[in-house]
Amino acid sequence: MPELPEVEVTRLSFADRIAGARIESLRMGKPLRWPLGVEPERLVGQQVLGVRRRGKYLLIDLSDGLLLLHLGMSGSLSFGQNLGPPGVHDHCDLRTSQGVLRLNDPRRFGAVVFADGENAPVAQKLLGRLGVEPLGVAFDLQQFVTALKGRKAPIKQVLLAGDVVVGVGNIYASEALFLAGIRPTTRACRISRVRVAGLREAIQNVLARAVEKGGSTLRDFSNAQGESGYFQLEAMVYGREGAPCRVCGTPIKAIRQGQRSTFFCQVCQKS
DNA sequence: AAAAGCCCCTGGATGC
DNA sequence: TGCATCCAGGGGCTTT
Secondary structure, eight states: OOOOOHHHHHHHHHHHHHHTTEEEEEESSSSSSSOOOOOGGGGGTOEEEEEEHHHHEEEETTTTTTEEEEEEEEEEEEESSOOHHHHHHTTEEEEETTTTEEEEOTTOOOEEEEESSSSSSHHHHHHHHHHHHTTTTTOOHHHHHHHHOOSSSBBBHHHHHHHSSSSHHHHHHHHHHHHHHHOOOOOOOOOHHHHHHHHHHHHHHHHHHHHTTTTTOSOOOOOSOOOOOOOOGGGSSSBTTSSTTTTTOOBBEEEEETEEEEEEEETOOOO
């Protein structure tokens, strides 16, 4: 579910409320994608310094270590004082002096991993080869051009891979390519500099807009306060197979790329 | 080095 | 109503 906007919206919905809290206990439920890596007691008594985001990971800075959190495909967080008893898909309860942070994740592709610091091997394994942050100043045009020059794969899949630029998942890849007028199947290395510049802006715009709208709630996403997102209502192509293009009226096409669905307009995205 | 496939897992929608 | 099949926001790992 969660791409950069959903993860960022989630972060914004509880970061201030959990900052400064003291950890009282950590309960882990069914196994997630990776083990926590330490005994839960390791965290007890530590203070939460803040919450950052790197790509689709949330980084909870502790007084002695770091908690890496990933929502996978179906994860969502809740933070509150009265969450009630954990349900069958609540696989992590981090109880703090300011409330409980709970991960609900039916498919369990998500993860909660403890690392001694950002340079610890486990943190490096997960964060080490992530690409540039698309909403940061480091998302430089020349670097983007150079990176894409070295890729013969379809641009949609290069965006999804996350080693050039992070945070762009299946929804926003289709959306950004539509805004840039680029066909998803075009080889990354074949896109002209001018069009790469347009793609960079499209990525920035679509992600920023999605954050503003609270993310996309397709099935059941909500932020840590339980609020839904609304970006899906203004999606130009994602999930709109057969529906008229909002620009030219041509029916939107759906194809498969690397076992994921891709949506585009064959008129607005000629190449 | 890059690209392509394969999984991990549960649940909802669809079709017979 | 019951059951099989397909699909879903991700991404690390293995194999070409």
